[in-house]
Amino acid sequence: MPELRKDPVLGRWIIIAKERGKRPTDFIISEPASKGGFCPLCPGNEKTTPPEVLGYGGPGRLPNTPGWTLRVVPNKYPALVIEGDVNKEGEGLYDKMNGIGAHEVIIETPNHEEFFTQLPFARMQDVFLAFRDRLVDLSRDERFKYVMLFKNHGRAAGASLEHSHSQLVALPILPRMIVSELAGSLSYYKYKERCVYCDIIRQENKEQSRLVCENEHFIVITPWAPRSPFEMWLLPKQHASSYITQTHDQFQALTRIFGEAMSRLEACIPNVPYNFVLHGAPLRSDPLRHYHWHFEIMPKLTNIAGFEWGSGFYINPTPPEDAARYLREVSLT
């Protein structure tokens, strides 16, 4: 079983995926995965993945058969496992817990050659709806406190399969990222009695210099203190702490603005590898006045990100005002 371990100084939890058991030779610096060859995410290979937990497709389609447009399956090599109770334990001064959780793959398209950003509107919207469906379903499991929802695109950004997919990890603990955001935004709220993200939206709307694009429900900005060149944050204009309470209208607007932001990024930097991560309130949380759900989109520009990863200390060679201007002014074909 995998194990969750806590750094005794920083309180940061790490998943040790023992089952993967990588040996030194597994890390010989490798070339990008070659095109062609067997793909477990392609139609016709449904039996090679664990049984699906969600599938969108034509009426009458049977689970784990072709005909789907989107499929969610447990990861065959999960970082965490679904069966068992959460047990916390010490080991001398260290803390650990058994690696209970869920690790799922959202297969965004049946077409191996189609990237997320190339999906037609309705099918990109399906991806965002699938995120909600899985969040709602997994929040029924009282063992889980948080679901990390993310996408790695491109090998430099950690994608090990070429076929377009995103992932989720349901966790029995709150990851450090969200703990820090909840604490920081609460402390701002206590002082100002306003949501810091709502204040950010107000200021960015007024200043315009870091604005990438917007529509009736969403705004995309390059953040004031970005870790990475061309980092973007996508925020709902109306205050909400959880992704799952969005209306039909909002999902449509989300799909449009996300598609536009990514098109702008790819027009600026062709073939850019990137990660995006959904930041939202913990599962089953009451609505929070101080916290505001959002996406963070991080291009992975390989010759930049080495040292920063190890130190938490970032040097960014592209001011966000410049990045936003490039993103706004690039021509979309």
Add this chain to the structure above:
Amino acid sequence: MPELRKDPVLGRWIIIAKERGKRPTDFIISEPASKGGFCPLCPGNEKTTPPEVLGYGGPGRLPNTPGWTLRVVPNKYPALVIEGDVNKEGEGLYDKMNGIGAHEVIIETPNHEEFFTQLPFARMQDVFLAFRDRLVDLSRDERFKYVMLFKNHGRAAGASLEHSHSQLVALPILPRMIVSELAGSLSYYKYKERCVYCDIIRQENKEQSRLVCENEHFIVITPWAPRSPFEMWLLPKQHASSYITQTHDQFQALTRIFGEAMSRLEACIPNVPYNFVLHGAPLRSDPLRHYHWHFEIMPKLTNIAGFEWGSGFYINPTPPEDAARYLREVSLT
């Protein structure tokens, strides 16, 4: 002038290196720098770097001429600049300060083809002595609160020049990494009245399972909750919060153990790209009972580190006990 900017939610400071002004086309995914061609760090090219701030070499050598074995020069494209006073300012809800600081390059060898890990003992020791010399010198400047000392080896780890070098950045603020470590270790100290790192050393010595190597003054372990496969921490056995107070004996022992740990890592994973970072108390700090200086050595295994970088959430496929066993048992030729 560069700018330091604070994330309004997390309190994380980022350096915006405006002068570098990277445009989208600067990020077209590039091949590793080709061998050959002009190298500004090679002997004979001393005039192409800013004037040196430290040079080791034969007696009678003039600064900025050949004959050196180690040279420290300001970075020609600094992330921070040395002239000016520190001014803090708000911009709406955001905080910034002008980018006062120092950014220096430690050229570890005159030989372009010689890697850090191939340096003979006396010259590797010179690198560690140069770290101390620069820390002592920069701590006289009251504007600086911390010096980040680090090495990027290999393009995947962020090295943009092939010629072996490390870097330092002197900062007018404490980076988040050190703020978190000081807070975490202080909270442990308040509860236990012991240094958490001293307790870690005691436990690792007793358990042996995460021990990589040790000598009379130092211990190298794979940490309990490592972010990366084959991550190593190198700690002095005797409690000390600052790197600069080491004795002659300790510098010799540091050189031996650092060389051994890196040889073990490279024997396990040939051509491994890596970063190491010195973690120590803030400049001019009184000796701290709760904090313990150390090096963190992070291999950069490219297909692992994408997503984690963006989310602060780590999945590590190699248990540190396995990594330590491989590192202990590998044959050193």
